[in-house]
Amino acid sequence: MSMYFLLLICISLVCCCNCQENFVSVIQRLHQLEEELFHNKADMIRVEKRIRNIIDAVKTSLRVELKETIRDQVRETMSEIVQGETFRDTVKSEVVSGLRHVKRGYHQMKRQWHHVSRSLKDFQDETATFHEFVLEKVDLLNGQNTSDTCANDNFRLELELQTSNVSVTELKHDNERLLELNKTCQFKLSQLKTVLSVSVFFEAGDLGNSTSTSPALTKLVATTSPPVMTASLKTPRREEEKNRILIASIWSSTNQQFRQLNLHNGSLSVYPYHNLANVNCIAYLVKTRELLIALYNPYRILASALDTNQMRLLREGVGTYGMAVDDGWGVVFMGIFRPKVSITRMSTLGEDFTTVIDSANYGPPPRQITLDTRRKKIYWCNFKKLFTMTYNGEDLTTLATGSFMFAVTLDQTASVLYYSKGNELMRMTVSSNVSTSVNILDDMPLNMGLYRGIIYYSSFSTDAVLGTVNVTHISEAYSLESKRIKGFLNPYVCLIP
Template sequence: MVDFKYLPCLLTCASLICSCYGQDSMGYVLNKLKQFEKDLRHLKQGYHQMKRQLHHVSRLLSDFQNETTVFHDSLLKKAGMSDRENSCDICMREKHQLEKVLQTCDANTANLKSQITTLKETCQSQMSKLTSNVTVSPSTPAPLNVTSTSRTSVSTTTPRPEEEKSRILIAPIWSSTPHQFRQLNIHSNSLSVYQYHTLKQVKCIAYITKTRKLLIGLYNPDKIVSSTLDTRHVTVLREGVETFGMAVDEDRDIVFISTYQPRYSISRMSTQGKDFTAIIDLSKYGSIPRQIALDTKRRRIYGCNTGKLFTVTYDGQGLTTLATGSQVYAVTLDQTAGVLYYGVQKKLMKMTVSNNVSTEVTTLDAVPWNMRLYRGTIYYSSNGSPIVGAVDVTYNTVAYTLQSVSVKGSSTNGMCLIP
């Protein structure tokens, strides 16, 4: 029992009372003390019970405060959601954009799976081809052994499915014997016969991607003809025109032609052969104009005439000599990078068109007659040599031979790229 601080006083009083009133009163006082002690115990029990209830109420208060905080946070979150819901138009636009992105992703994923499947099949097919000897039709002379720098493929990277149709169409120049063009398949570096044409005296070939048509310049009789890619039928576009170079601006439906008959000039016509006109007379500028390349963004023509590299606008203005040399026959342009590639004898040169500064890239195995830039690689045919070579200008500058294409009656090959 807990000590009660007034108990000594009560006992003292009780003692005094007892001494005063005698023995009879003692029993009465003791009974009162017992009753007092009983009341005291009840008071103590009430105190502990009240203490437990206070602790319980404190715990409930704490829980209530926590619930209040959660409720407050919930209200704030709902308020934020309400604010966003007030921007319904923005939400709907974002939803539609996300749906479009998801649809595009699904389509891209499906397309990627399809490409992976095609790529696996292509790789298996090419591995099968590479393990066997490449055979050429009896009408086609067997290719010569390539040089020590020859490679079995154009690129060291794995070919993509869309490259399966990429090829170089090769036509022997000046050959008087009817022949079939040769086809160099870029993805596998395999040579085959292009069966659709037996034209002779070819001077120049070009390709129109949108209409999938070939443009072919012929000699004796002098004319430019056109044909769809896989047919023997040809349509005469212009007569009395001899050319060593043609370039096509497909967006504007213009074919630019470097002519030496009826005179040295740069001429133009539509892809259907209409509206033929000379834009500049080059009779007094030098030798026969050769290959040309186009900057379709700046509407400029780049060309060469054996001794000079030059440029002129689409309308024949601003004729400018960019470089000089000997045996300058071939030129091609990287329009995106603003770099012009051209040949001087057996050297591959490059020029930054913004400042007309030339540097040597590498030495080639032969004098280039035509050049085409495709996916970071320059492909070139040769003057006085049957080889078709390549230079990977993206990763290295080592020239290598793809194929040797020797045809009776010609030691020079014209070419065009069919992407």
């Protein structure tokens, strides 16, 4: 039994020794794994540093490449700008040289006219002398009744009359030729003035580069109307053409004669030159003295010289409730609802039709529109809001909200904006955009215009109302009594300065 116990003890000791050896080997293996992990971590750090260096190098190369690309694009843009400036300089030089040529021809025509006048005066003097000679001969013949003397004097008289007839014919021919030359010079001068105004518009504006404006400029010169331009240069403004307001009945399915309010005496008369139906709005071009008339059914925009019945088509398929003109730029801005709801611009000849901003996402179609030609800003109402933005469609801002907001006008001198909110006339200072109430009107304004401190407005009613409000001195009474135009529905007013 003791031997068996000893054998067990020996076996257990042998097992313990083996376990200790295995434990030592395990510990050594763990130390080895720990060293390998440390080395792997060091390798990973080195790889990470290498990747970061590669990324930094790629970023640097991309920055350099991007800078070179931007530099090339800037150079191309600058070259295009230089080309555009070269084109504008070329247009200027051609216009200036053309004006010099016309002036030279005009002065030459004046010299020829003076020469013809002197020749005519000399001829008249010679004719008077000849008449005196004839009278003397008649007196002499009365004293000496001889047939030979009568025959000789009769022959000489016939010769003098033939010479006089030839001189008169030549003078008439020279006079007609000078009149034709005068008309030609006046027409060329009007064309060059029109081209000069359009070139200034393309310099100041943002309506296209040099490559796109050249055909439009050529077409503008080709389509200039000689009779209208000649009349505008030669015909002085009559007294009754100044300081008046034209009134059109809009949305009328039957023809309605335009009305005219004479501001110097407050009288209302019939404007005899237009009798139209389906009128949406009207505007006035100061430079060319033309009316712009927007119609519906069918939708189109017409142009007519002031105080004439002749009209020409500018645009087809365009429906608008409001137009405003910047005569300095030669641009017409419109709030249109057809073919799409937007603020759109075009030239005064109906060309360069361009959408400034698509306003369909901002509510109903635009109504009346007015311009700040100094700051190049647009203001308009759309029944629920009053908006403003730049000529290029930037900085769109909502200035006021409400209901039945149709009319807006601007006092550029005082930097004050007037707009309607239902029957209430509101005043807003442009710098602060703070609105205050001016007056409660008897009727709801449809559109309005400001002239010498007085707002003239039209309103919705069965018998059209043309009202006035003196906004210079609010405490004073109206400068003119409001007038009702029987048979008119929803008038639209247009100032003709």
